[in-house]
Amino acid sequence: MVTINVAVLLAVIVLIxxxxxxxxxxxFDEKxxxxxxxxxxxxxxxxxxxxGIMDILSQLVSGVSQAGL
Incomplete structure (x- = not known):
């Protein structure tokens, strides 16, 4: 649970x-x-x-690579 809370905090910081x-x-700000x-x-x-995000991205990449053939 602690990991999710820190992840949510970091996600908010990234969005800001x-x-x-x-x-x-x-x-420095970009780094x-x-x-x-x-x-x-x-x-x-x-x-x-x-x-779940990794599964979605892998399906998207495989779909794009198959469409390119």
Whole structure:
């Protein structure tokens, strides 16, 4: 349960950071956003929500790759 709560907090932080104007971001600000998103991914990966997202993305990728053939 703790993982989900931290993941929700990180998701909110990411959404707030991504809503800011692109021109107003420094290089450090962009790197910090990337680190936060990576941490969110690590927290979500072992959860059922993370597994569901991975299943959906894998189906999407396989559908796109088959459509390209």
């Amino acid at each position: 950071r991504l809503r800011r104007r692109t021109e107003a971001r420094s290089r 910090l956003t990337v680190v936060i998103v990576l941490a969110l991914g690590v927290l979500l990966a072992p959860t059922p929500v993370g597994q």
